[in-house]
Amino acid sequence: MIAFENKPEIGKGIYTTPDVAKILGISYDKANRWIKTYWDGKLSKDFQEHYSWKVDGSRAISFHTLIELFVMGQFSDAGVKPNDVIIAHKELSNAYNSRFPFALREVIDGMRMDPGRKKIFWEKDGAVANLNGSKQLNLHFIKLFLIKLDFDHSNMANKFWPMGKDHSIVIDPERKFGHPILNGRNIYPEIIHGHFKAGDSIQFISYIFEISEKEVKDAIKYCEAA
Template sequence: MDQRNHHVDTESLVGVGLYTPAEAARLLRIPAGKIVRWLHGHAVKGKWYDSLWSPQVELGDGKTYLGFRDLMELRTADAFMQAGVSAIMIRRAIVEAQKFIDEERPLSTTRFVTDGRSIFLEIADQTGDAKLLDLFKQQYAFKRIVESSLKGVDFEGIAPIRWWPAGKNQKIVVDPERSFGQPIESDSGVPTAALAAAVAAEGSAEAAARIWQVPVQAVARAVRFESELANAA
């Protein structure tokens, strides 16, 4: 499926995913305001900073939405920013990477793991930033940043297709082919938020399991995941 911007109804979002900035913030642990600024650009002291890329989804109602590929790209962009790389340099790296990688969102591809370091090195050399040059000359440092941001991600070819945010053993998956990319308990396919809400309403995991006709273990996994998200907020 074409992963570029989708001006579509919700039926066509199967395989793309649909998230508000608040939902993305909850999953990624990146403030929603930052996400909006990175995707739409912003002004600081009269200076305009362009967006890192355009959001994957546009529903035509003036609101910001993200697709699954936006989530994956944001994880990598944020990992670089945490390491001290500026948003301006990340945007330049994206533009350069697009010339070599046939993806609008190249940071979250397997190709970027192998080619991204040389792209950043060239940009850092052009800017004369000694600190960043040192960071990107250290292959292990670059690899650590990228691999940590892509941890728990399944790929098809070079592109990410699903994410296990708590690890595969916890059986919670974010898959744009299922439930519009909302976190689900993978065996049952029920959204984790729905299972956790059923426990809150019914008073026990056993009651929630009966209502949704799923194993109690599936409910327990969903509740644990939702609790961890809430505690991290």
């Protein structure tokens, strides 16, 4: 059993349920259900502490829980049952001695497929956790995780690119409390989008903020998708 104290800390990100829904592109109800039913309801029993805490009447989570919910979403889209994901999470928590196994690069790198392409599993030093999906999965799908994640020296996810690394929007828990920003800058995409909605042209916004037109378009695209 891995005990831990879960509380908001600078550098670990603070994401309310509406934030989670917006960043991951899912409904508020789904984000709320995943946090309350699965992470707080089922996984927290193994750690003697909830994954979330209350902020202004809403639940909030850390960056690493956000990443785990991102992984949950990918499996959900592929037809993997939530309870199977939770079972695998528990096995991996023990195998890797981590309360955030889905945020570990070793776990992602350890993903494999069976010949029939009906199961996805992790293998590491003899420890195996299986997920049974209703749709076919392949290694290309799994490696898409790496397109949206960066990892630190301990191989824990430390940056999330919600639109992929070929776009400018990044989520870094050590900058602006983990709020989505333009990479290399401290500009919120909502600020850019606000100017665009007010009628400013992409060229004008690019000029006044001294950013590229692509960065402007990325900010607009992110906000409108959310």
